[in-house]
Amino acid sequence: MRQAGMTAMSTETSNETRLREDICRFGRSLFERGLTPGSSGNISVRLDGGGWLVTPTNASLGFLDPAKLSRLDEQGRLVSGDAPTKEVPLHTALYDTRGSARAIVHLHSTHSVALSMLPEIDPRAALPPLTAYYLMKCGATALVPYYRPGDPAVADAIKGLAGKYSSVLLANHGPVVAGDTLEAAVFATEELEETAKLYLLLRGMNPRYLSPEQVADLVKVFGVTLPQHGHGH
Structure with a gap:
C-alpha cells in the first residue's frame, strides 16, 4: 500500500x-515569434493533485525558469516559487466557470489587441466565421470591456460569460484562451491571433465568410461548441 502511494x-x-x-x-516559442512582448502575457496549468502552476509577475515568457514558476493551491494562494502574475483573478474565474479547462494562455498579441479596439466588434462573437480552423479551435470569441490589468473586477466579467466561451478578448488588452491541455490552449491562442490578422487584412473588402450551412457542417462533423448567436457577425 505504501509503495503504491509512493x-x-x-x-x-x-x-x-x-x-x-x-x-x-x-x-519561449510564443515570445520568440513576437506574440507577447517584454514581460507581458501569462500561462497557467491545472495540476492533477490540486492547485495550479502559473508564470510569475514581471516575467518574460521567453526567459522562464521551471523552478521559479508560481505554484498555487486550489484557493489561489502561493505555495512555492516566485510571486504570481497579477492576472490570477482572471485565470481563477475562467477555471471556476469552465470545468473542462486545464490550461490558460493570456497574451498581448498585436492583431488580437487591435481587434479588441474596433468599434464594430460584437461582444458575443468578436470574429465572424472566417475559417474552419478558427471555429474548430476557438469556437466563438467573447469580448469583455476594458479593466485595468490585475483588476479583480475582470473576474466578474469572465464569470458573467458562464463558461460558454473558451476564447475571450479583453478590450484594449489581449486574448485569454482556455484549453483541455496546454498545447490546445497555445494552439487556439495562435489561431485566434492569425484570424484577427486575417480580419484586419480583409476589413472593408467585403470578404466571403463561411455560410451558416458550412458552420453547421463543422459543428456536426467536429463537435464544435458555439454559444447561442456565437457564430454570426
Missing part, C-alpha cells in the same frame, strides 16, 4: 516537472 506521488511529481518544462518551452 508510486502515485512520484508520478505526480514527474507530471509536474514535465508541465513546468512545457510552460517554459511554449512561453
Whole structure:
C-alpha cells in the first residue's frame, strides 16, 4: 500500500516537472515569434493533485525558469516559487466557470489587441466565421470591456460569460484562451491571433465568410461548441 502511494506521488511529481518544462518551452516559442512582448502575457496549468502552476509577475515568457514558476493551491494562494502574475483573478474565474479547462494562455498579441479596439466588434462573437480552423479551435470569441490589468473586477466579467466561451478578448488588452491541455490552449491562442490578422487584412473588402450551412457542417462533423448567436457577425 505504501509503495503504491509512493508510486502515485512520484508520478505526480514527474507530471509536474514535465508541465513546468512545457510552460517554459511554449512561453519561449510564443515570445520568440513576437506574440507577447517584454514581460507581458501569462500561462497557467491545472495540476492533477490540486492547485495550479502559473508564470510569475514581471516575467518574460521567453526567459522562464521551471523552478521559479508560481505554484498555487486550489484557493489561489502561493505555495512555492516566485510571486504570481497579477492576472490570477482572471485565470481563477475562467477555471471556476469552465470545468473542462486545464490550461490558460493570456497574451498581448498585436492583431488580437487591435481587434479588441474596433468599434464594430460584437461582444458575443468578436470574429465572424472566417475559417474552419478558427471555429474548430476557438469556437466563438467573447469580448469583455476594458479593466485595468490585475483588476479583480475582470473576474466578474469572465464569470458573467458562464463558461460558454473558451476564447475571450479583453478590450484594449489581449486574448485569454482556455484549453483541455496546454498545447490546445497555445494552439487556439495562435489561431485566434492569425484570424484577427486575417480580419484586419480583409476589413472593408467585403470578404466571403463561411455560410451558416458550412458552420453547421463543422459543428456536426467536429463537435464544435458555439454559444447561442456565437457564430454570426
